[in-house]
Amino acid sequence: MTISELKQIFKKELSAIYSESESTELYSIFCSTILGLDKFQQRQSSERIITQNECENFKKIIGELKTGKPFQQILGETEFYGLQFFVDKNVLIPRPETEELLELAISEIKKLELNHSVFKILDIGTGSGIIPVVLKKHFPDAIVSAIDYSEKALETAKKNANFHHVEINFIHQDYLNENLSEVYDIIISNPPYIGIEEETEIANSVKEFEPKMALFSPTSNALIFYEKIAEDCKIHLSEKGMVFLEINQKLGEETKDLFSEVLSEVHLVKDLSGNDRFVFGKK
Numbered sequence: 001m002t003i004s005e006l007k008q009i010f011k012k013e014l015s016a017i018y019s020e021s022e023s024t025e026l027y028s029i030f031c032s033t034i035l036g037l038d039k040f041q042q043r044q045s046s047e048r049i050i051t052q053n054e055c056e057n058f059k060k061i062i063g064e065l066k067t068g069k070p071f072q073q074i075l076g077e078t079e080f081y082g083l084q085f086f087v088d089k090n091v092l093i094p095r096p097e098t099e100e101l102l103e104l105a106i107s108e109i110k111k112l113e114l115n116h117s118v119f120k121i122l123d124i125g126t127g128s129g130i131i132p133v134v135l136k137k138h139f140p141d142a143i144v145s146a147i148d149y150s151e152k153a154l155e156t157a158k159k160n161a162n163f164h165h166v167e168i169n170f171i172h173q174d175y176l177n178e179n180l181s182e183v184y185d186i187i188i189s190n191p192p193y194i195g196i197e198e199e200t201e202i203a204n205s206v207k208e209f210e211p212k213m214a215l216f217s218p219t220s221n222a223l224i225f226y227e228k229i230a231e232d233c234k235i236h237l238s239e240k241g242m243v244f245l246e247i248n249q250k251l252g253e254e255t256k257d258l259f260s261e262v263l264s265e266v267h268l269v270k271d272l273s274g275n276d277r278f279v280f281g282k283k
């Protein structure tokens with residue numbers, strides 16, 4: 001079978017669940033990993049014959065993709081903020097909105113004037129560890145800690161920190177039911193923020209393949225993590241310290257209000273799609 005024939009079969013097999021452009025992109029991604037060909041080479045080698053082994057690999061991947069499994073989990077890795085991260089079934093696949101959160105946080109932290117030079121950062125609900133790894137890369141002198149309740153997620157996060165040669169203090173903790181022990185200059189979080197009643201709006205592939213603990217609030221109160229973070233800002237955020245949060249787009253004003261009580265300035269920011277997506281502020 002030639003590469004161009006393979007492409008036709010790949011796209012036909014996935015046509016029931018993926019659009020034309022999605023299956024073209026997926027084909028290109030797996031062509032690059034299995035055959036080692038970039039997009040240009042794929043076009044140039046359309047008549048190349050693929051081996052039996054390569055064909056078997058494609059068959060396996062088509063089968064997995066047909067189940068709705070995210071391609072990042074099949075690959076075992078993804079790109080985030082220009083860096084490579086390992087992902088698996090125990091962690092949320094990083095979303096582009098979280099890149100926006102980090103972009104915002106990095107530019108604001110650069111402007112921050114603290115009385116001490118070494119500042120402490122805490123990420124709550126770290127998942128694959130993308131947030132602390134990117135922050136430590138940008139602020140190598142900062143002391144960066146990250147909490148998660150999932151031991152398996154922490155294993156993946158540690159693997160990512162080791163891969164990027166950054167030192168992060170990972171803490172296994174049920175944030176909602178345990179107390180913080182330190183004072184931080186930066187608190188950042190993308191906690192589970194989907195309310196139980198919103199579950200029907202979430203794609204089956206997300207619900208089936210990504211950890212429920214990463215997606216859904218554990219109670220009917222979708223703001224439960226934000227309420228605890230706002231409370232923690234009173235004692236565990238330093239003077240002039242900053243908070244950066246990714247939020248449920250339907251609860252922008254409510255989330256902002258929680259922090260207006262504890263911070264001297266609070267901002268509600270939209271994401272690139274125009275949805276209320278971030279709350280940040282300064283004590």
Ligand SMILES: C[S@@+](CC[C@H](N)C(=O)[O-])C[C@H]1O[C@@H](n2cnc3c(N)ncnc32)[C@H](O)[C@@H]1O
Binds near residue numbers: 173174190214
């Ligand atoms: C929305 S995911 C965010 C993951 C990662 N920070 C990201 O942005 O891709 C939320 C994370 O919070 C963790 N989590 C859920 N409940 C928690 C709790 N009670 N205490 C600490 N972490 C929790 C989940 O395991 C998950 O990794």
